[in-house]
Amino acid sequence: MSTPIASAETSAEKLQQIDHIRMAVRQLCSKFGEEYWLDMDRTLGYPTDFVQELTKAGFLGVLIPEQYGGSGLGVLEAAAVMEEVCRSGAHAGVCHAQMYVMGSVLRHGTDDQKAAYLPKIANGELRLQSFGVTEPTTGSNTTSLKTVAKRDGDEYVINGQKVWISRIEHSDLMVLLARTMDRDKVTKKTDGLSAFIIDVKAAEGNGLEIRPIESMINHHSCELFFDDLRIPAENLLGQEGKGFKVILDGMNAERILIAAECVGDGRYFIEKATDYAKERVVFDRPIGQNQGVQFPIARAYTQVEAASLMVEKAANLFDSGLPCGAEANMAKMLASEASWQAGDTCMQTHGGFAFAKEYHIERKFRETRLYQIAPISTNLILSFVAEHVLDMPRSY
Numbered sequence: 001m002s003t004p005i006a007s008a009e010t011s012a013e014k015l016q017q018i019d020h021i022r023m024a025v026r027q028l029c030s031k032f033g034e035e036y037w038l039d040m041d042r043t044l045g046y047p048t049d050f051v052q053e054l055t056k057a058g059f060l061g062v063l064i065p066e067q068y069g070g071s072g073l074g075v076l077e078a079a080a081v082m083e084e085v086c087r088s089g090a091h092a093g094v095c096h097a098q099m100y101v102m103g104s105v106l107r108h109g110t111d112d113q114k115a116a117y118l119p120k121i122a123n124g125e126l127r128l129q130s131f132g133v134t135e136p137t138t139g140s141n142t143t144s145l146k147t148v149a150k151r152d153g154d155e156y157v158i159n160g161q162k163v164w165i166s167r168i169e170h171s172d173l174m175v176l177l178a179r180t181m182d183r184d185k186v187t188k189k190t191d192g193l194s195a196f197i198i199d200v201k202a203a204e205g206n207g208l209e210i211r212p213i214e215s216m217i218n219h220h221s222c223e224l225f226f227d228d229l230r231i232p233a234e235n236l237l238g239q240e241g242k243g244f245k246v247i248l249d250g251m252n253a254e255r256i257l258i259a260a261e262c263v264g265d266g267r268y269f270i271e272k273a274t275d276y277a278k279e280r281v282v283f284d285r286p287i288g289q290n291q292g293v294q295f296p297i298a299r300a301y302t303q304v305e306a307a308s309l310m311v312e313k314a315a316n317l318f319d320s321g322l323p324c325g326a327e328a329n330m331a332k333m334l335a336s337e338a339s340w341q342a343g344d345t346c347m348q349t350h351g352g353f354a355f356a357k358e359y360h361i362e363r364k365f366r367e368t369r370l371y372q373i374a375p376i377s378t379n380l381i382l383s384f385v386a387e388h389v390l391d392m393p394r395s396y
């Protein structure tokens with residue numbers, strides 16, 4: 001597949017606008033220092049005040065069109081926001097989904113749904129930052145998911161289970177993917193799934209049970225149990241049976257934004273490693289004078305810069321309305337590997353001090369590791385590229 005070059009380039013005017021966005025985000029993030037994030041990590045807290053400030057400043061509504069109260073900008077600008085958040089030492093995973101889950105409503109919702117939800121998402125009155133897709137028994141094999149939504153008059157009745165659903169306790173709404181037709185009755189395996197808007201607060205205790213998962217990072221992920229949860233039929237998002245398409249569009253944006261977060265993490269690690277290599281003196285000279293210390297940092301820098309170009313390319317394609325599945329996936333893979341490499345290098349550069357929580361590196365190291373697994377694992381990306389770009393035989 002060849003990509004039109006013009007659409008993958010960013011104009012000088014746009015770059016200038018993005019620079020302004022970056023500066024403003026940096027300024028906001030500087031009010032929430034690394035001690036703040038360490039405290040959140042230690043106490044498993046949720047950074048409500050940080051998220052509120054980001055919302056108030058309009059940064060989480062970047063992708064919402066102006067007519068619905070957002071900034072009407074693109075994924076390229078949104079990526080700059082997320083990159084800067086991560087570069088500051090913050091954990092963007094606490095709120096990134098507020099930016100992109102709404103894409104399912106924007107692109108597939110009815111006029112009434114858009115009018116009801118988007119302005120309130122833009123001003124923060126409603127938090128739509130949960131995507132309910134993954135299930136414990138089917139994992140990466142999304143199209144075989146088993147949670148069922150059965151039509152009953154003016155309602156759907158939902159039964160099943162989800163796992164690792166992030167931020168649900170800090171969301172008012174969730175976009176849920178459930179089966180509305182048995183898998184053996186559909187001709188295309190992506191058919192028979194439908195997307196729904198779930199009012200989380202109304203559902204909890206009335207057919208939805210939420211159980212937090214204790215995990216390696218403070219990502220607020222939960223298990224969900226649906227037991228005859230009844231929702232209004234009007235909460236169907238897009239066409240019944242075509243829900244896979246509804247979430248797929250949102251997934252490309254998610255992959256690009258998470259890739260941008262990894263670039264931010266990578267830059268954070270490289271800055272820390274470089275500063276420390278220059279100031280730490282052992283054997284009567286800065287450790288950064290040794291090529292054995294310099295080279296891994298220079299390599300990590302090179303890898304992050306390369307990944308950043310793929311993020312930009314994918315974002316420009318997305319914003320031009322062009323196919324970007326391959327680029328979004330490749331950006332996510334390259335950036336998550338680059339940030340991990342940068343994190344590992346930063347750990348090594350700091351020696352024993354890397355393990356001290358007060359240096360903040362080990363927290364970011366744990367956080368950035370997630371992105372080789374979620375929202376899609378590296379093997380699944382390689383498989384996508386092999387099959388859909390390189391036209392090799394299907395492996396599953």
Ligand SMILES: Cc1cc2nc3c(=O)[nH]c(=O)nc-3n(C[C@H](O)[C@H](O)[C@H](O)COP(=O)(O)OP(=O)(O)OC[C@H]3O[C@@H](n4cnc5c(N)ncnc54)[C@H](O)[C@@H]3O)c2cc1C
Pocket residue numbers: 130131132133134138139140141163164165166167215219221370373374375376377378379380383395396
């Ligand atoms: C902290 C966290 C937050 C998350 N948040 C959300 C969320 O908000 N919403 C949501 O829906 N999900 C969420 N997830 C789930 C995440 O998307 C999945 O964990 C991820 O897609 C991988 O699925 P799995 O864990 O079931 O792994 P599995 O599918 O069991 O795969 C395990 C390993 O086997 C490999 N593998 C599997 N099949 C193949 C194959 N055919 N070829 C080669 N390799 C293969 C995979 O690459 C992977 O490395 C989250 C996960 C975590 C850990």
